[in-house]
Amino acid sequence: MNKRRRLTGIVKSNKMDKTVIVEVTRTFQHPLYKKVVRSTKAYKAHDELGCNLGDKVVIVETAPFSATVTWAVEEIVKVEIRQEGVETVEEMIEQTISVLEADEEVEAEEVETEEVETEEVETLEEVTVEAAEEVEEEVAEVVEDEEEEAA
Numbered sequence: 001m002n003k004r005r006r007l008t009g010i011v012k013s014n015k016m017d018k019t020v021i022v023e024v025t026r027t028f029q030h031p032l033y034k035k036v037v038r039s040t041k042a043y044k045a046h047d048e049l050g051c052n053l054g055d056k057v058v059i060v061e062t063a064p065f066s067a068t069v070t071w072a073v074e075e076i077v078k079v080e081i082r083q084e085g086v087e088t089v090e091e092m093i094e095q096t097i098s099v100l101e102a103d104e105e106v107e108a109e110e111v112e113t114e115e116v117e118t119e120e121v122e123t124l125e126e127v128t129v130e131a132a133e134e135v136e137e138e139v140a141e142v143v144e145d146e147e148e149e150a151a
Contacts, residue, residue, distance in 0.1 A: 005061040008077065011051045012042065019069055020047045022059050045071040054080025 009024035056078040059071045
């Protein structure tokens with residue numbers, strides 16, 4: 001490895017062509033007051049790897065690419081999984097809740113139509129137990145899919 005400076009930070013903007021803004025946080029002890037201080041600085045870095053918002057990256061000091069860009073993205077340490085069109089975590093949570101509520105309404109309608117089709121009269125407890133088992137199976141499938149994608 002060469003002697004060029006390397007910093008690790010999080011991508012805060014990727015709206016430019018082949019350039020990202022990486023926010024690097026530095027923690028140090030104040031020399032006089034001995035308090036732990038955090039400072040952040042934003043660096044513009046040349047990006048050939050295709051970083052996305054929230055990715056943790058290592059940037060390396062290089063010869064200038066332009067008047068303001070003197071860093072380059074060396075590697076992506078951690079990829080941030082985001083949904084399209086979602087800017088904040090709160091928005092993502094709201095969207096997930098609304099999707100889950102819509103799924104529950106659809107499942108409730110399916111359960112009602114199944115009851116009408118069958119001639120046998122089932123108790124409410126039997127229907128809720130069956131619905132809970134179906135939901136557990138679906139959750140298990142989703143967890144398996146996510147584990148396969150992570151591997």
